[in-house]
Amino acid sequence: MQIEKKFYNEKHRPYYICAPGYTRTSNGVRAMHLLCHYLNKLGEEAYVFSPETNPKLRTPYLTPDIVERHKTTKLSPIVVYPEVVHGNPLNASAVVRYILNHPGLLGGPKDYPSSDMLVFWHQDYVDFAKYSDPSYVFIPSIDTGVFNNDDNHHDADRHLTLVYPGRYKHAEREFPELFKDSTVITYDWPQSHEELAALLRQGKVVYTFANSAIISEALLCGCPVVIKETVYSKKPEERAGVALGLALPGVTFEDTPEAIAAAHAKTLEYQQVYHQYQLDLLNQLEIFIDRSQKLPQSAMNEVVCPSFHAAAAPSAEEASYDAWIARHALKPAAAQLHAERMVHSWGGQPHFIILMPVTSDRWPDAIKSINALKQQLYKHWQLIFVADFDEPSAVFQYSDVLGWLRIDNVRDANQLTQAYAAVLGALPSDWIGILPVGAELEPQALLSLGDHAALYPEWQAIYSDSDVIAADGKRSQPSFKPDFNLDLLRGFDYVGPGVWLRNEALQDVGAFAEAPGADGYDALLRVHDRYGAAVIGHISDMLLHLPAPCCGCMIVMARRSSATSQTCCCICRRRRSPPRRLRWSARWRPTCRARGSTPASSRARFQARAASATRRRRVPSFPSWRRMQGTVPILPLASRRCWQA
The missing domain is CATH 3.40.50 (Rossmann fold)
Known part of the structure; x- marks a missing residue:
């Protein structure tokens, strides 16, 4: 041109x-x-x-x-x-x-x-x-120097039926007959435009499911196109009608020999249209x-280009953690062992549901979470977004792994708790986890969770180590957590977001009911009260990467207890005051099991003492007795190993 x-x-x-x-x-x-x-x-x-x-x-x-x-x-x-x-x-x-x-x-x-x-x-x-x-x-x-039908000796004897699924992932499932005796074109094959053009010059028809460049490429090579109706090939319902961008010479929506022959006769006409x-x-x-050029402009150029800021030299601690990450990256042999145990040792294939509250301004972070989940080695999962706006894409209406639950206000902790309870009772699953928007799982995370659930069938709750991932993918602030420690957990929620709970256990203990804003923390303690400490497992592997702006409100609030008030960094974004401690005497500390008392009796006695204390002086109310912090000190996260080693 x-x-x-x-x-x-x-x-x-x-x-x-x-x-x-x-x-x-x-x-x-x-x-x-x-x-x-x-x-x-x-x-x-x-x-x-x-x-x-x-x-x-x-x-x-x-x-x-x-x-x-x-x-x-x-x-x-x-x-x-x-x-x-x-x-x-x-x-x-x-x-x-x-x-x-x-x-x-x-x-x-x-x-x-x-x-x-x-x-x-x-x-x-x-x-x-x-x-x-x-x-x-x-x-x-389209490069017409590559995609053309000039001097094509295959033009009179086209014999290939071509299929291009593109972004429509359900094409083979919904149209299996098209894939039986066809040549399937993918994003990765053919590897060059020249190879693709050579293939199209031999094609008698190309089937596609969305408006994509291959339509023009095929028509310029003299190959007619049949478009199957999908969410990607039709106009939105509010603007229904003929998709004029697909009503091109050489294109048909009818999959009949007559329609394909008529389309083939018009491919030359499209070459003239393309020239226009x-x-x-x-x-x-x-x-x-x-x-x-007439758009308004500010007095100064205030464009922010984050990628232009030179990365600071990593500190010794950061360099040490980077080296630790490299040493502990998933090896092919380890992935193979996981896969072999899944085939030979697992009693079945568990289904994981991830619940993720999201606001409209955090949707770009949600896309990062989706992309990370797509890399999972284990495929039996479903991601349910809980939001107060409509789904941003029609993909959610057709996807098997993505779901959308609309509520009135996603920053209302009570509404979120009710939404989690609704999913718990409505969707079949084996394990449920609540993750903050922007959280990313390691590719082997769900495979490792399923592997440990099979090795330790008594486990009703599982958590792993975690760190923080920045917008540029840089990982830092590793949290190497100890095995389950009740005293430490009562001091603060050292487990944080990312605890996985068995569906049956959640329903048995009545979770997602009484602790808005601390649903995972409450559910974990309920599971302990019902089943004991032996059912809570810890995977000593860095499987979860939390978004930098939100590392778990309970942890942030506990570590900033010296402040008079702070803003919750998570989805709710409410003003909160740090919880005051309600101290109880040594004999009322929850260690009664060692003296022959049951957890239920110790809980009842503790509630009676807490009620008496409440009558004597004003005490901030908590969702339940378990959130009242005792004399257990708030300590840094204990670790069974040191990542510098």
């Missing part, structure tokens, strides 16, 4: 394109990089954030020196986000949203601030009730530049 324009626009503001690293398999990523490329060819100044670029494109990497130069010259940049980005993480005063798919379909927000400029890839993605005068930039991202797309692009880019 030949573009002619003056090369320098010194008064124009630069463009920062928030694009991931270049990949050939994603049409959206290619579109973001091509936008940067064409803006530069038009004489604008545009950069991408990722150093992973295509050397054939003019997509310079944004460096700290460039940002400082723009600040010095008082040039306020225009930041371009794809539709999947929540909020304005770079703090830009001028924001452009490039809508490359239906808003909210792939996990991004459904609505955007009125101050943002919206640019749509195609009119299918426009809700005209909200946006009456939309702008379009349709960038033809290339001609229209220049005018669309001119309009885009004119409108975006």
Whole structure:
């Protein structure tokens, strides 16, 4: 495509394109990089954030020196986000949203601030009730030098039936007949565009389940396309109708020989349509530049680029922990042993449910948790989000592993407790855990939990060691926990978030009822009261990584007990005062079992003494008698081993 324009626009503001690293398999990523490329060819100044670029494109990497130069010259940049980005993480005063798919379909927000400029890839993605005068930039991202049907000696004898599942993971389950005698194209195969084009030139039909670049690639190679109706290939229900972006020459929604033959006859027509797309692009880019340059700008360039801050040299403690992580990383032999025990020693395959409360502003952290769970070696799990907003993607309506529970206010601890109780009684499961949003599990975490549950069938609750993971993936603050220690647990919740409890035990002890805001802590103590200490197991392995902003409210509050009040760092974000201690005498300490008393009798006597003390003086109420802290000192977490070793 030949573009002619003056090369320098010194008064124009630069463009920062928030694009991931270049990949050939994603049409959206290619579109973001091509936008940067064409803006530069038009004489604008545009950069991408990722150093992973295509050397054939003019997509310079944004460096700290460039940002400082723009600040010095008082040039306020225009930041371009794809539709999947929540909020304005770079703090830009001028924001452009490039809508490359239906808003909210792939996990991004459904609505955007009125101050943002919206640019749509195609009119299918426009809700005209909200946006009456939309702008379009349709960038033809297919290399016609590779994808074409020129001199194709297979054209008269096409024999391959091709299937491309793409992002639709249930394709083979819902359309098994398509996969029986077909060649399946994946993200990883074929490995190059040239190999894919050679395959498409032999294809008599391509089946796909979403709007993706392979549609254009197939049509340019003379191969007709059949689109199966899925959540990714139809418009949202509130804007139902024909998806014009898929109503292309050579495309059919009918899987019949007649329809496929008719589509094949129109593939040549699509090549002419694609050429017109290339001609229209220049005018669309001119309009885009004119409108975006008029966006408001602040007096100073206040764009925040976190990746530009040079990483400080790790301390000796951090370096030591990094070395410990490397030494204790999962080895293939250990994973194989887990797998062999699962096959030969487990009595069955337990089902794990993870409950995760989330607010709309923490959804990017939730995506990190989802991505970590997708890496699990053990696949029998389900992640249930508890939120006070609608699911951000239609994927939740069709997924087997992702669930969504809507409540009125996710910051209301009572509502959260009721939601947990509802899941406990409604969904079949073997183990349930409550994790904070942004928490990540090691790939072998659930496999290890299942392995230990099979080795120790008497265990009703299991917890592991944990550390803190930063936004950049850096791990720190390891918490090597001791085996179950009741006195230490009564001092403070050293187990923290991430305790796994057997479903039957939770129902037996009546958990998720009386301790809003401390559901896991309460449930663990209830299990101990009913079954004893022997049923609470500890896995001495670093299986859980907690998000840096939230390391467990109970622990944070205990360690900051000197403050008069503090803000809960977790989902509830309520103002709280540190719990006052209610001391009891040595004879009323819960050690009565050693003197022949039962836990029930000691509990009853303790409640009587606590009630008497309450009548004599005002004492802060707790969810139950177990949360009243005694003379057990709050100590640092005890460890059976030292990670420096």
